[in-house]
Amino acid sequence: MLRVRPVHFTSLPDSWEQLLTALGLAKTVDDGPWREFDAGSGRLALHVADAGATDDGTTALGVEVGDLAEFARRTALAAEESGNTVAELIAADHGESCRITGRDGFSFLADKGAREANAADADPALTVVGVWFTEDPGAAAVTLQDIGARFRPVPDADETADFTAKNGGVLMVRPASGPPRSGLGFEYDGDLGALRDRLTAAGLDVSETEEAFGRTLHVANPDAASGAASPAPEDTAAPHVPPTLWISQRRAAP
Numbered sequence: 001m002l003r004v005r006p007v008h009f010t011s012l013p014d015s016w017e018q019l020l021t022a023l024g025l026a027k028t029v030d031d032g033p034w035r036e037f038d039a040g041s042g043r044l045a046l047h048v049a050d051a052g053a054t055d056d057g058t059t060a061l062g063v064e065v066g067d068l069a070e071f072a073r074r075t076a077l078a079a080e081e082s083g084n085t086v087a088e089l090i091a092a093d094h095g096e097s098c099r100i101t102g103r104d105g106f107s108f109l110a111d112k113g114a115r116e117a118n119a120a121d122a123d124p125a126l127t128v129v130g131v132w133f134t135e136d137p138g139a140a141a142v143t144l145q146d147i148g149a150r151f152r153p154v155p156d157a158d159e160t161a162d163f164t165a166k167n168g169g170v171l172m173v174r175p176a177s178g179p180p181r182s183g184l185g186f187e188y189d190g191d192l193g194a195l196r197d198r199l200t201a202a203g204l205d206v207s208e209t210e211e212a213f214g215r216t217l218h219v220a221n222p223d224a225a226s227g228a229a230s231p232a233p234e235d236t237a238a239p240h241v242p243p244t245l246w247i248s249q250r251r252a253a254p
Contacts, residue, residue, distance in 0.1 A: 001066035002148050003113060004169020005036075005043040006130045006184050008059045011051035015222035020044065022202035023186065023219075023247070024123025024195075028115065038119040039186070042128030042169025057223035057241035061130045061182035063147070063165065064113035065098070071110055071147075072098045078146040084139045085146040100147060103139035106132060106180035110147070118168060125190030127250075128169045131183035133176035137161060140173045140180075155213045183242070189250040192217060207244075214249035221245050 010016050013035060017027065020037045025044065029036035033048035043064065049056040065071040072087045075098075079085035084103035089096065092109060101107040134140045141161040145151065149163035149171050161173040170187060188195055192208075192215050199206045205220040224243045 001064070001113060001167050002165040003043060003064040003167040004128050004130050004165045004171060005045060005062050005064045005111070005113075006059050006128065006182065007045045007047055007062050008184060009047050009049040009053075009055040009057070010223055011049050011053070011056050012222045013046050013048050016046055018202065019204060019219065019222060019245070020046075022199050022204060024126045024198075026119035026122040028119050038122045039126040039128045039168075040118065040122050040124035041126070042165070043118065044128050044184075057221075059130075059182055059184040061108040061132060061171075063108070063110045063130075063169075063171075064167075065110045066113060068096060068098050068110065068112050075100065075147050078148075079143075082142045082146055085143040087147075100143065102132075102134070102136075102143040102180070104134045104136045104180045106134060106140070106182075108132075108182070113167075123190075125188055126247075127187040127189070129172060129185040129187055129248075130169065131172045131174055131185060132180065133174050133183060134180040135175065135177060136180075137173045137175045144171050144173065185245065186247040187250050188217075188247050192247075192249050195247065216249065217247040218244035219247065 025037035025039050028038050035046040037044050072089050075087035086101040088099050090099050098110040099107050132140050137159045144163045152162040152164050154162050159175040163171040196206050196217055207218045209216050221242055221244055223241045
C-alpha cells in the first residue's frame with residue numbers, strides 16, 4: 001500500500017477547509033488540531049499551527065503505507081542498488097513512523113494508514129499532488145522508485161519526473177535551486193471550467209493560465225492572504241508561502 005498524504009500546517013484551518021471543500025475534497029477526520037480530507041485520489045491532512053510560526057503556511061511531503069516494518073524493509077532492499085535512499089523506523093511525535101531520506105538530505109515520513117478507501121463523496125476527478133523540489137532531481141526520482149511509486153511518463157522530457165502511488169495520489173520531482181523542499185498542488189481529470197465556476201461560486205479568487213500541455217487554475221492561498229511568516233532574505237529562492245494553490249489539467253502521456 002502506498003498513498004500520497006501531505007500534511008499542511010496552517011493557522012487558518014477553517015479557511016483551508018472552505019477551499020478544500022470547494023475543490024471537492026471530503027473531510028474524513030476532525031480531531032482537534034488535526035483534520036484529514038480525501039480527494040478522489042490521495043489524501044491531505046491539515047495541522048493547526050500558531051500564527052506566524054516557522055511552519056505556518058508550509059507543507060510537509062508525506063505518504064501512508066500498510067505495514068511500516070515491511071515498507072521499511074522493501075525500501076531498504078530497493079535502495080541497496082541505488083545507494084541513495086535511507087529508510088529508518090522512528091518514534092515520531094504522533095507515533096511510530098518511517099523516515100525516508102534522499103541523497104540531497106531531504107526527508108519525509110511514511111505513516112501507517114488508518115483507513116483504506118477514500119471517501120465516496122470526494123470528487124473522483126481530483127488528485128492530491130506532493131512535490132519534491134531539489135537540485136538533484138535524478139536522485140530524488142530514484143528515491144521515489146525505491147519506496148514503490150510508479151513512474152508516469154510526461155510530455156516534457158526534461159529533469160521533471162512524475163510518479164503515481166498505488167492507493168492514490170501523485171508525487172512529482174521538480175528541479176529547483178536552494179535547499180530541497182516540498183510543495184502541494186492538485187490535478188484535475190475533468191471539466192476544469194466547471195471546477196473554476198464552482199470555486200468562484202464559493203467566493204474564492206481564481207485565475208487561469210494556458211500552458212503547453214494543458215490549463216492550470218490558480219486559487220488564492222489562504223495563508224498568503226493572512227500574512228503568514230515571511231521568508232528570510234536569504235531564502236527568497238524558496239518562498240515560504242506561495243501566493244496561490246495550483247490545480248492542473250491532467251496531462252496525457254506522449
